[in-house]
Each structure stands twice: as C-alpha cells, then as structure tokens.
Amino acid sequence: MSRRRILSLWFPRLGAERIARAERALAGPLAVVGEQGNMQVVTSANAAAQAAGVRVGQPVRDAHAVCAALVTRARNAPAEAAFLTALGRWAGRFSPWVAEEPPDALVVDLTGCAHLFGGEEALCRVIEEDCAGMGLTVRLGIADTLGAAWALARFAGQGAGPDRSGDDIDQEARATRSRAGRRRHWTRGGTAPQMPPAPVGTARIAPPGQSHGALSPLPVAALRLDEATVAQLLRLGLRRVGDLLGQPRAALARRFGRGLVHRLDQALGSTPEPISPARPAERFxxxxxxxxxxxxxxxxxxxxxxxxxxxxxxxxxxxxxxxxxxxxxxxxxxxxxxxxxxxxxxxxxxxxxxxxxxxxxxxxxxxxxxxxxxxxxxxxxxxxxxxxxxxxEASRAVAERFSGGSALDDLIGRLGARVGMEAITRLHPASSHIPEKTATVLAAAWSEPARDWPMPAAPRPLILWRPEPVTAPAVPDPPTRFRWRGQKHEVAHTAGPERIAPEWWLDDPDWRSGVRDYWVVVTARQERLWLFYAHGNAMSAGWFCHGQFA
Known part of the structure; x- marks a missing residue:
C-alpha cells in the first residue's frame, strides 16, 4: 500500500505581497497594519521591510522608527481570505485534494500525483516558479504526515536556538558540562558516552518513512504547540523534537498535558490527521x-x-x-x-x-x-x-402573518440589529414543579414561540424574586400582620395553602429549608403577595415572600 504524501504551502508574506500585486508602484518597504487590542501592529511585511528590521507583531510606531521609508496599508481581512481561496484553486492543478489553513497556508494531498510532474523535487521547482511569477514568497514541505509537512515548510534549515533560562546544563560553564558528561557512566555503567553535535535540518522533503529523522533536528515549535508549552520545554532544555522522541510518553503527558503527546503522534503518523477539503460552499x-x-x-x-x-x-x-x-x-x-x-x-x-x-x-x-x-x-x-x-387556509395564513408571524420576526430583527440577536429572549416551559424553574430562557431568533403552556394547579405571580424574609410569628398559620421590606402590612384576605416540596435530587441553596406552604396574601393596601412558610427541615423555619401578583 502506498504511503500518503502531504504538501504544505506557507505564504509568509501573503498580506503584503497581495497589496504589492494590486499596487504595482510600490517597490520599497511595505507593511500591512491591523488592530490588535487597542494598538496597531504589523501583520505582514514584504522582503524589503523585513530586511530593514520590520517584523510581524511589531507596533507600527516601532516599525517606522526602524525603517523611515516604510509604507503602511490597512489590513483587509476579507480580501486576504479571498486571495487565499484563489490560491487554493491554483493549487488544484497539483492535486484535487486541497484544503485551506487560514490565514496564509494551504495543504495538498499529493498521494499518487507527484510523478505527473517528474517527482517531488521537480514539483517543488514548478511551485516556486509559479509563485515567483505571481510575486509571492512560498515555503513548502513534503512528508508522510500533515504535521511533518507543516514543520518542514516553516522550520526546515533552522536549528534550535539557545534559551538562557539557567535550568539547562548546556548553559553552564564549559568545565561543569565536561564533568557532567564524564559522570554519566558512573550511574549508567560503561564508558562515558560521546555526545555529537545535533544536526541542523536542511531538507524540505522528508523521504517516505523518514519523518522521524526529518523532524528530530527541528525546534519544538515545529510541533504546532502553544507559546507557553514551547517556553516551558525550552526552560527544561528540550529544544529539539528529537529531545522529546526519547522521553516517556506518560511523563510528557503528566508534565505538559496531552496536547504535546497528541501533536507528536500526529507528526509521526501514530495519530491520523486526515485532509478533508469540503466541497466549495454555494455562495450568494x-x-x-x-x-x-x-x-x-x-x-x-x-x-x-x-x-x-x-x-x-x-x-x-x-x-x-x-x-x-x-x-x-x-x-x-x-x-x-x-x-x-x-x-x-x-x-x-x-x-x-x-x-x-x-x-x-x-x-x-x-x-x-x-x-x-x-x-x-x-x-x-x-x-x-x-x-x-x-x-x-389562506385566510388563516394571512391572520397568522399579521397577528405575530412575520411581523414579530421583523420586530426581532430590528431590535437585534441594535442590541444583538442574543439579547432578545423568550420563555419556554420547562419540566419542573419548582416555581422559579418552570420556564427556560431561549434566544428568540433561534426558537419558536411556545404554544402549549402547562397550567399550574394554583395561580402563580407575575413577578418572582429570590425569597425575602418576612417578620411574622413562626407558625404555619397565615399571620394577621407582618413586616416586610421595612414596612408593616395588615392582612385582609388569604388563600391557600399550596404545598411544594424541593427537588431532593438537586442541592439548591434556596430550597434547603425543606417543604413550603404557599399562600396568596392580600394586604390592606390591596397588594397581592405570594408568601410561604418554610418548615425548616435543614434550616430554621419561618415566613418568606417569593413574588407579587399583578
């Protein structure tokens, strides 16, 4: 069975070179500027700007200080995405399996296609000639896996740079390193091992079955790790991918998380990472x-x-x-x-x-x-x-349209354009007998109006709040007078009780007082309140106010 061959195409100056193609008059240093937080930074720079010291992620003020002749243009993210899509169509000449890696890369499955161009080396030359004709800088890598091809395209020819954290023996004095090398055989047995210098990867094409050797000399950042993990590995002296290959997987997972081991397995082919370019979506x-x-x-x-x-x-x-x-x-x-x-x-x-x-x-x-x-x-x-x-049926449809169908949808759309669609909600019935849990909140734009609301056995107030303490005699019978929210109230009429038990399978702090007896209490000022007496199974008993009727 033939091995998969994956081609990774990286366009490191895509944003700047797209603008240079559109504005032929720009021949000097050029940088693309975008918003990052509350600061404008360089998101892309051409070769002339990078040669002058401009780098991606640099604040614009620092870039102008480094290169006085720098020309800047505002970033146009939709145009860059469209340009990458156009490059994906161009890459379709090499293989029908092309996927985008926003914002500046493509992945091509070359399995069974490279021989049509005279081999992989000849294919790389064709790609470079095409990109040079389009005024684009491209870096590429070919390997058996997507992770290895990604690493070769971005880090081939780069060694692992030093990281002076003070935690690695290689950063100590030369005499200390020499003594440490001679001491190894005391614990392992035998003569002191000879430590050859680590090779620096130069090949952008990993031969079939040789991803392990191609990845070993590359820096650990080639495994597509986050910056925090890379910094932690460097502090421990693990600078190259080869330094990780000989480490126990369980120890790596415990120390750095499963993400590191997962990326390592993807690069070596132990974990599959398929390329599934979706059919181009229909665009309107x-x-x-x-x-x-x-x-x-x-x-x-x-x-x-x-x-x-x-x-x-x-x-x-x-x-x-x-x-x-x-x-x-x-x-x-x-x-x-x-x-x-x-x-x-x-x-x-x-x-x-x-x-x-x-x-x-x-x-x-x-x-x-x-x-x-x-x-x-x-x-x-x-x-x-x-x-x-x-x-x-037509008359019924017209009645629904003008009674709340499309008219309500238009209202939701207008309000959503001002405050956001997520801010407009509606209530739907929920499966619970607890008063404050009988309804659930859904986004109005992505839900239908509730048709059938279950009718409770007793009336429910229009306004509910968290239970508030009421000063009244601690007896189950409704009081004749009570104090609530700093005011005294005289009771004119009561109706009830309605007993509601807590959901014993859930630990709700508001319901730790146990069973409640709810009463509809009408005060002398004609306020209809919803009071309950908590029997105090787990907390002290007493009266509370839970809501108010309209």
Whole structure:
C-alpha cells in the first residue's frame, strides 16, 4: 500500500505581497497594519521591510522608527481570505485534494500525483516558479504526515536556538558540562558516552518513512504547540523534537498535558490527521463597482437597492433564505468597512432585509470614498416550499402573518440589529414543579414561540424574586400582620395553602429549608403577595415572600 504524501504551502508574506500585486508602484518597504487590542501592529511585511528590521507583531510606531521609508496599508481581512481561496484553486492543478489553513497556508494531498510532474523535487521547482511569477514568497514541505509537512515548510534549515533560562546544563560553564558528561557512566555503567553535535535540518522533503529523522533536528515549535508549552520545554532544555522522541510518553503527558503527546503522534503518523477539503460552499453574493467614489449614506443605500433584489432572486431560486447579511464597503485606500445584520427567520424578502441594513449604515466610515460595494448572504438556511391552499387556509395564513408571524420576526430583527440577536429572549416551559424553574430562557431568533403552556394547579405571580424574609410569628398559620421590606402590612384576605416540596435530587441553596406552604396574601393596601412558610427541615423555619401578583 502506498504511503500518503502531504504538501504544505506557507505564504509568509501573503498580506503584503497581495497589496504589492494590486499596487504595482510600490517597490520599497511595505507593511500591512491591523488592530490588535487597542494598538496597531504589523501583520505582514514584504522582503524589503523585513530586511530593514520590520517584523510581524511589531507596533507600527516601532516599525517606522526602524525603517523611515516604510509604507503602511490597512489590513483587509476579507480580501486576504479571498486571495487565499484563489490560491487554493491554483493549487488544484497539483492535486484535487486541497484544503485551506487560514490565514496564509494551504495543504495538498499529493498521494499518487507527484510523478505527473517528474517527482517531488521537480514539483517543488514548478511551485516556486509559479509563485515567483505571481510575486509571492512560498515555503513548502513534503512528508508522510500533515504535521511533518507543516514543520518542514516553516522550520526546515533552522536549528534550535539557545534559551538562557539557567535550568539547562548546556548553559553552564564549559568545565561543569565536561564533568557532567564524564559522570554519566558512573550511574549508567560503561564508558562515558560521546555526545555529537545535533544536526541542523536542511531538507524540505522528508523521504517516505523518514519523518522521524526529518523532524528530530527541528525546534519544538515545529510541533504546532502553544507559546507557553514551547517556553516551558525550552526552560527544561528540550529544544529539539528529537529531545522529546526519547522521553516517556506518560511523563510528557503528566508534565505538559496531552496536547504535546497528541501533536507528536500526529507528526509521526501514530495519530491520523486526515485532509478533508469540503466541497466549495454555494455562495450568494453580488457586488457593485462604482465609476466614482461615494461617501454619502444615500448613495450607499442606492447601491444596496440595486444589489439586494439580485441577491434575493438568487436565494429564492435556490430555495434558501438569508439568516445573516454582510455588507462590505471597499474604500479607495484598500481598506474595507464591514457590517453584518441578522434575521430572526430565514428570508429572501428584500423589503425585510433593507431596513436592517439601513440601520447599520451609520457605522461605515467612508474615508476618502468607497469604490466597491459587496453584499453577501453570510449564513443561509433552507426555506420550506410553498403550496396552494383554499380560501379558508389562506385566510388563516394571512391572520397568522399579521397577528405575530412575520411581523414579530421583523420586530426581532430590528431590535437585534441594535442590541444583538442574543439579547432578545423568550420563555419556554420547562419540566419542573419548582416555581422559579418552570420556564427556560431561549434566544428568540433561534426558537419558536411556545404554544402549549402547562397550567399550574394554583395561580402563580407575575413577578418572582429570590425569597425575602418576612417578620411574622413562626407558625404555619397565615399571620394577621407582618413586616416586610421595612414596612408593616395588615392582612385582609388569604388563600391557600399550596404545598411544594424541593427537588431532593438537586442541592439548591434556596430550597434547603425543606417543604413550603404557599399562600396568596392580600394586604390592606390591596397588594397581592405570594408568601410561604418554610418548615425548616435543614434550616430554621419561618415566613418568606417569593413574588407579587399583578
């Protein structure tokens, strides 16, 4: 059975070189700037900028101090993602199995395909020539596993650098290291072992079955570990992947977690890591290229009026309804303003989508002008087919539409555009006899209205709160007067009791007082309160107020 061969393509300067392709006049140092927290940092830099000392993750102010001739551009994340998708289509010429690794890498399953290009070395040369023609920098690696190919693409030819933490014997004085090497045979037996210098990996292609040897000289960061784990390994003197291969797996898992062992097994092929490129999802998007830049809200709205009917027609033809609509306004300075609106129900009705987009237009900063508008249904759901009905069914459907069907959905969509869809909730019945647990809160946009609410045996108050102590005689009979919230109340009428027992299988702090007897108490000021007497199985007995009727 033939071995799998995986190709990893990494484009370390994707963002900067994408802009350089679009702006041919830019020939000097170029950096792409993005927001990170409350600070602007460099997210990508071309070769000239990196040669001048600019690095990814560096604050923009420091980058300008290092390179006075540096030209910066704002990051356009949607354009970078689209460019990576286009590169995925280009990589399809080498194999039909291509998957994206956002934000700047591709993975190709080359099994049974490399011989069509004269072998893996010839294939690498073809890829490099194509990328050079496109003005892109590429680093690649080929191995039996995805983890090994990923490591070779990013770390081939790099040795494990020193980490002066003071915890490794290699960092001690030369005489100390010499004595330590001679002392090893005292405990192991035999002569002192000779420690050859660790080789530095230079090959970007690991021959079939040789992933172990190709990974050994690479730094531990090549295993796709988080920064904290890498720093901890370096402090212990475990700098290379080969330093981990001879360690007991159980000890590594206890010290660093199962993630380290899992990544190591993936790189060596012990744990499968399949490449499953999904079929390209059907995209519903339209765009409008403007002959002159625009900046007014009315102009943007006019562009939406031209694009939205076309988008809704495509959705209707495919039987899909939009649940989220994204509007992208691409400015003349290569930046993009993006706003997203959500709908309570999937729809292809332009009259329901347009008001939601109009509410979001104030958040768009036109800058020096907008020269391209793009409208996309970011999330879609199937819409049920319609069928012809008689007059009685039609009248019932119209009544439902205007009594709370689509009208309620439109209201939820409008409110959600302002405060967020998750902030709008509705209650659904729950399976519990405890008063405060008889309903559960669900997001209104992703749930249907509750149709059948179970009717309790006794009335329930409209407002419930956590039980509040009531000053009254500690006897089960309802009091004639009591003190609550600092006020004295005279009892005019009582109704009850209704006995409610706690859920014995759950430990609820509010119900540790045991069985309760609930009473509807009407005060002299015509306040209808819901009082209960706690019999005090686990806590002291007494009266409490739990709610108020409307």
């Amino acid at each position: 998007a339209v765009r409008l290229t403007l002959p002159e830049p625009i900046g007014l809200k009315d102009d943007i709205l006019a562009g939406i009026d031209r694009m939205l009917p076309r988008l809704c027609a495509r959705l209707r033809d495919r039987g899909q309804g939009a649940r989220a609509i994204r509007l992208e306004a691409h400015r003349t300075d290569r930046a993009a303003e993006v706003v997203t609106v959500g709908l309570a129900r999937p729809s292809w009705d332009a009259d329901r989508i347009r008001p939601l987009l109009e509410m979001k237009l104030d958040a768009i900063d036109a800058g020096f002008g907008i020269d391209l508008l793009r409208l996309e249904a970011a999330r879609t759901e199937p819409v049920h087919d319609r069928h012809a009905v008689g007059h009685l």
